[in-house]
Amino acid sequence: MNIKPRSQLRILYMQIRSDALTCAEELQEFVRHSGLQASQFTTLNVFEQLTFPPGCADAYDALFVGGSSDASVLEPKTYPFVEPAKALLSHCVDQSLPVFASCFGFQLVVEALGGKVILDHDHMEMGIYPIRLTPAAQTDLLFHDSPDGFLAVSGHKERAVELPPGVTLLAFTERCPYHAIKLEGKPFYGFQFHPEVDHHDLESRISRYQDRYLKTDGHLQEILSHLYPTPEANLLLHKFVDRVLLRSEATDFN
Numbered sequence: 001m002n003i004k005p006r007s008q009l010r011i012l013y014m015q016i017r018s019d020a021l022t023c024a025e026e027l028q029e030f031v032r033h034s035g036l037q038a039s040q041f042t043t044l045n046v047f048e049q050l051t052f053p054p055g056c057a058d059a060y061d062a063l064f065v066g067g068s069s070d071a072s073v074l075e076p077k078t079y080p081f082v083e084p085a086k087a088l089l090s091h092c093v094d095q096s097l098p099v100f101a102s103c104f105g106f107q108l109v110v111e112a113l114g115g116k117v118i119l120d121h122d123h124m125e126m127g128i129y130p131i132r133l134t135p136a137a138q139t140d141l142l143f144h145d146s147p148d149g150f151l152a153v154s155g156h157k158e159r160a161v162e163l164p165p166g167v168t169l170l171a172f173t174e175r176c177p178y179h180a181i182k183l184e185g186k187p188f189y190g191f192q193f194h195p196e197v198d199h200h201d202l203e204s205r206i207s208r209y210q211d212r213y214l215k216t217d218g219h220l221q222e223i224l225s226h227l228y229p230t231p232e233a234n235l236l237l238h239k240f241v242d243r244v245l246l247r248s249e250a251t252d253f254n
Contacts, residue, residue, distance in 0.1 A: 016068035046081035054091035062098040065105025086112035098187040113164035152233035
């Protein structure tokens with residue numbers, strides 16, 4: 001297999017956000033932490049393009065999927081792009097197209113492949129949390145050199161309660177048992193936490209969206225007073241580009 005140079009990689013980036021400021025911020029987060037250039041990304045914003053064919057990512061080297069504060073995977077009638085997005089992810093599995101899916105993208109993956117997501121306010125995560133690794137992470141391509149308990153940004157009210165068949169659980173938190181998965185035999189990763197978001201990004205994002213997630217100003221101030229760097233989580237994007245797309249480490253997805 002011929003591996004492209006980093007500068008020639010092309011990424012289809014599925015975005016699930018409706019306000020222009022957050023759209024621009026999230027794209028730059030993926031650009032910054034992947035080590036790629038903005039010109040290497042093509043954005044598919046599903047709020048602007050409600051339907052799209054499952055094969056729309058075939059001309060790209062990978063599909064990246066971001067988070068959302070504007071939609072729910074549990075409401076496909078309200079958000080008609082949910083089913084086409086799930087079909088796209090299933091197609092990527094069938095074609096072994098590399099996928100890096102964050103937060104809302106993780107929930108799409110779980111639902112698309114036969115798992116189950118629920119709304120769970122009692123176990124909502126909003127802030128920076130230690131990510132615990134499973135034994136399987138010790139030999140995983142992305143996680144084998146990540147320290148157990150590394151910090152990551154997490155923000156979600158919905159979570160997986162049942163994983164699809166054929167996936168390996170790599171990470172969890174005390175509040176959320178399913179935080180990172182790898183599809184067996186495929187270059188396909190999903191993260192309930194946000195590898196693309198750092199503590200500076202969280203500060204601006206949560207301040208903007210506090211009415212959607214937080215009940216009191218005191219909760220906001222508590223989050224803002226516990227902002228810590230998340231370098232190991234953010235490094236996962238760069239590792240994905242290096243180790244999956246550029247095959248800088250021995251890789252066997254078969």
